[in-house]
Amino acid sequence: MGQTLPKEEVVKAHFDQRAKVFETGHYVRDKDKLDKIVEFAGLGGIRTALEIGIGTGAVAREIKTKVKELHGLDISVGMLEKASEVLPRNRLVVGDAQNLPFLDNSFEFVYWRSLITHVPQYRKCIEEAYRVSKTKALLIEPTLPDEESANWFFDLNRLRDDTHTCFFTVEEFVEWVEETGLKNVEVETMQQTVEVTNWLEAGNAPAGLKEKVLEFCRNAPVDVKKAVSMRFAEDDASFELKWAMVRGEKY
Numbered sequence: 001m002g003q004t005l006p007k008e009e010v011v012k013a014h015f016d017q018r019a020k021v022f023e024t025g026h027y028v029r030d031k032d033k034l035d036k037i038v039e040f041a042g043l044g045g046i047r048t049a050l051e052i053g054i055g056t057g058a059v060a061r062e063i064k065t066k067v068k069e070l071h072g073l074d075i076s077v078g079m080l081e082k083a084s085e086v087l088p089r090n091r092l093v094v095g096d097a098q099n100l101p102f103l104d105n106s107f108e109f110v111y112w113r114s115l116i117t118h119v120p121q122y123r124k125c126i127e128e129a130y131r132v133s134k135t136k137a138l139l140i141e142p143t144l145p146d147e148e149s150a151n152w153f154f155d156l157n158r159l160r161d162d163t164h165t166c167f168f169t170v171e172e173f174v175e176w177v178e179e180t181g182l183k184n185v186e187v188e189t190m191q192q193t194v195e196v197t198n199w200l201e202a203g204n205a206p207a208g209l210k211e212k213v214l215e216f217c218r219n220a221p222v223d224v225k226k227a228v229s230m231r232f233a234e235d236d237a238s239f240e241l242k243w244a245m246v247r248g249e250k251y
């Protein structure tokens, strides 16, 4: 029997490999969604900011012109290498979102997009974001309409890679954020169509996986197909996710 690697090691290795194709994912550089993130963030008067799980810097590219000093942290050196095309290296840190190497209240604004679905202690991550933020936080995650679809999406992802720990509904996500103590919590959602072919390519999946994934989509429970608006084309399938943007203030 082989030893199981800690999830963080699996995530690191996956994103190191995937860094070169990550931005081909249709949502990653979607200008319309990035504009909505910047607008919802409300960055007037913010000087210092941190993106946790900065990846290749796709969101940071938009935020950096709106704040005086933007920093980024990620567990994957490969992703940070790409992010160094967006931010100076001395503002990028290798680290774990579950245990941030920063003092309390270090950054006025703390945010992430798409992080805790890869993290074993996802509540700890939210607490850490709260701890290091001084005035507000914006946490963005993909969500599913119900538990059955969230479980189905988890199983679908496992066909492609073993980096995920959980998927959840908007309501669950908001509840966890509110539990940290963030106040005046506001929520906005954005729809995303996921096309299986693009999802596989941008996930650095082996070419032979597509038929298996399409079969998995065809065999999804009827309720899940309905909940995620699954559609089939000749050589592809697509379905809908909802990005939840949850913003709160610290004091």
Ligand SMILES: C[S@@+](CC[C@H](N)C(=O)[O-])C[C@H]1O[C@@H](n2cnc3c(N)ncnc32)[C@H](O)[C@@H]1O
Residues within 6 Å of the ligand: 008, 011, 012, 015, 028, 052, 053, 054, 055, 056, 057, 058, 059, 073, 074, 075, 076, 079, 095, 096, 097, 098, 112, 113, 114, 115, 118, 119
């Ligand atoms: C789906 S990507 C999102 C990247 C970027 N935020 C974006 O939206 O374009 C998730 C990122 O989180 C990072 N990540 C995953 N687990 C992490 C952890 N425990 N600590 C820090 N970063 C982590 C990954 O390496 C990856 O760069």
